[in-house]
Amino acid sequence: MEYLRPSSVDEAVGLLDSSRGMVLAGGTDACVYMAEGICSPETIIDIGHLDALRGIEIASSERVELIRIGACTTIAEVAASPVLPASLRQGAQAVGSPQIRNLGTIGGNVCNASPCGDTLTPLLTLDASFVLRSAQGTRAVQSREFFTGPKQTLLQPDEILKFIEIPLPACTWTSAFRMIGNRKGQAISQVNAAAGFCINDGVVSKVRVAVGSVAPVPLRLEALEQSLEGRGIDEINLEAIQELVLEGIRPIDDVRSTATYRQDVTVALVFDCLMACANQATEAAGIEGASS
Amino acid sequence: MRIQFTCNGKRVQLDAEPDARVIDLLREELGLTGTKEGCGRGECGACTILLDGKPVNACLLLAGKIIDREIQTIEGVAGADGGLHPIQEAFLDTGAVQCGFCTPGMILSTKALLEENARPEIAEIEEALSGNLCRCTGYGKIVDGVQEASRRMSAGDTGTNGEVAA
Numbered sequence: 048m049e050y051l052r053p054s055s056v057d058e059a060v061g062l063l064d065s066s067r068g069m070v071l072a073g074g075t076d077a078c079v080y081m082a083e084g085i086c087s088p089e090t091i092i093d094i095g096h097l098d099a100l101r102g103i104e105i106a107s108s109e110r111v112e113l114i115r116i117g118a119c120t121t122i123a124e125v126a127a128s129p130v131l132p133a134s135l136r137q138g139a140q141a142v143g144s145p146q147i148r149n150l151g152t153i154g155g156n157v158c159n160a161s162p163c164g165d166t167l168t169p170l171l172t173l174d175a176s177f178v179l180r181s182a183q184g185t186r187a188v189q190s191r192e193f194f195t196g197p198k199q200t201l202l203q204p205d206e207i208l209k210f211i212e213i214p215l216p217a218c219t220w221t222s223a224f225r226m227i228g229n230r231k232g233q234a235i236s237q238v239n240a241a242a243g244f245c246i247n248d249g250v251v252s253k254v255r256v257a258v259g260s261v262a263p264v265p266l267r268l269e270a271l272e273q274s275l276e277g278r279g280i281d282e283i284n285l286e287a288i289q290e291l292v293l294e295g296i297r298p299i300d301d302v303r304s305t306a307t308y309r310q311d312v313t314v315a316l317v318f319d320c321l322m323a324c325a326n327q328a329t330e331a332a333g334i335e336g337a338s339s
Numbered sequence: 340m341r342i343q344f345t346c347n348g349k350r351v352q353l354d355a356e357p358d359a360r361v362i363d364l365l366r367e368e369l370g371l372t373g374t375k376e377g378c379g380r381g382e383c384g385a386c387t388i389l390l391d392g393k394p395v396n397a398c399l400l401l402a403g404k405i406i407d408r409e410i411q412t413i414e415g416v417a418g419a420d421g422g423l424h425p426i427q428e429a430f431l432d433t434g435a436v437q438c439g440f441c442t443p444g445m446i447l448s449t450k451a452l453l454e455e456n457a458r459p460e461i462a463e464i465e466e467a468l469s470g471n472l473c474r475c476t477g478y479g480k481i482v483d484g485v486q487e488a489s490r491r492m493s494a495g496d497t498g499t500n501g502e503v504a505a
Contacts (some may be wrong), residue, residue: 050340050357050403069402078399079380091357091466093403123393144470145448147381149393150400233382311449 049090056180056209059094064182064205066090071283072119075143075151076159094207095119095152095182112215118154125153125166130142132213133327134169134222134241134320141165141226144233154208157193160200163260163303164271167194168241170211172255178210179203185210194264205304211279216253218245220330223317223323229303236260237304238312242320246328249279256317261296261309268295268317288321289314344405346371347415355402359427362386362397365412373413373443384471388412389442394444394451394470413443416450422499426450426488435484437475444471449485457493459485 050070053059055092063070066198068090071077080086094100105112126139126148127129142148142156144164156166157177167190179202193200202208213280222243230236239259244251252273259265271291275283298309343352345370353368362379365388377385379398381488389411414421416424426449428436436442438489445468452459459467464485473481 048356048359050401052403052406074397074401074404075381075399078360078401082379082398090399091403095404096406143381144384145451145467146384146394146396146470149390150395232466267423275397292355 051092056097056099059092059101060180060182060207062092065205068092070094070207072155073151074145076155082220091119093143098156103130116153118210122139122151122153123148132222134172134243137224138165138169138241158197158208160194162264163236165236165239166241168257168259168266170310171257171265172241172243173213175213177208178212179206180209181206189230196238197263205284220298221324222223222328223320224260225319227312235303238309238316240316240320242324244324250276251278251280258296258313259315261298268292270295283321285318292317294307342402342406345409347348347411350415358400359402361400361402364402365397367457371412371414375440384444387447387471389447389451394448413446416446422457425496425498428498429488429491430484433480433484433487434456435480437477439471443460445481449488453492458489
């Protein structure tokens with residue numbers, strides 16, 4: 048096996064173009080695949096050490112303000128970042144163990160594209176886009192289009208994920224993430240969910256809901272989002288969301304859980320996320336009211 | 340592939356296969372067998388080492404990843420004269436060690452925790468150790484050990500190796 052350690056993004060995509068090797072970021076998934084014999088790459092292109100691919104910054108692009116996360120920023124750094132929305136921090140904190148989070152990267156979580164990846168549902172609800180780079184140029188793909196099947200994405204063999212970009216909403220946006228697994232530490236999600244919305248005078252808008260591990264790809268629940276748009280917080284209850292959650296998902300029986308259990312849990316987790324968003328908004332309004 | 344890195348405070352240079360795992364370099368090339376291999380899949384934490392001060396799984400780390408970086412293993416926690424670190428003493432005194440296989444990893448996760456948070460709550464200890472499995476299920480005593488280490492280090496105990504505790 049050949050191990051290449053480029054010193055720049057340009058060099059990395061050049062090497063990828065000529066070798067079509069396997070791109071390595073944190074290596075926490077790749078090392079398991081290699082240990083299991085699931086993959087045995089002839090060439091590895093390690094990009095994990097490239098500073099240009101690390102860090103979290105607020106950036107302006109054309110008309111919008113956005114948060115830009117380097118693909119090789121570790122999951123631990125994402126979980127601890129005060130500038131990121133709550134749902135993404137909570138999703139990152141739910142990944143693996145402290146050891147895994149210190150090595151694993153958000154770009155790796157995205158490109159590995161497991162249907163149960165805990166940063167993916169938050170990224171979908173944040174309208175994230177993925178900036179992909181090849182020797183030929185750069186393109187951006189919306190997160191809702193990026194995932195095409197279990198561990199399958201629109202990323203081409205000659206491309207690397209460079210940045211994840213999250214547009215900053217103009218309104219005050221609250222968000223939350225919830226997952227359920229077999230145990231507290233180290234568990235892979237049987238179901239995960241993320242939600243977020245803007246709230247104004249008790250009325251919600253810009254509603255986003257996504258669920259993971261209940262379909263071949265992490266999913267936005269757009270019918271549910273539309274049905275909640277413009278509603279009062281007090282109108283959001285289990286009955287109001289149940290049907291639209293169940294219509295949106297396609298869970299299966301597998302090694303981690305059953306379809307029936309996943310259906311019940313998905314409804315509960317989505318509701319829990321929405322209530323967590325509502326409570327944050329109420330608390331924030333209370334603090335504002337108290338200080339003014 | 341020629342790689343150089345710092346291990347337990349010493350500069351190390353060696354030739355490694357590109358797909359060599361750091362757990363194997365430590366155990367086979369450097370003779371540092373305190374780092375244990377349990378699952379080899381990043382699940383159990385027996386191979387925990389510190390990479391630039393942060394706990395990571397040495398079974399998920401390829402040799403190329405530690406170039407120019409600093410790692411610490413359990414052998415670097417005790418003093419050069421074999422004297423123990425206060426975390427090691429506290430683990431012994433509270434009965435936090437049973438078969439001992441998970442202990443090096445537990446000690447290193449504890450060290451990283453206490454360097455960031457000198458007086459952690461029980462929930463914070465459990466979170467910090469959530470990537471370290473103990474098949475003897477001695478978790479209660481291990482949490483006791485971390486709390487005892489926290490108390491001793493906060494009180495200025497330096498252990499028997501003379502290192503000034505963080």
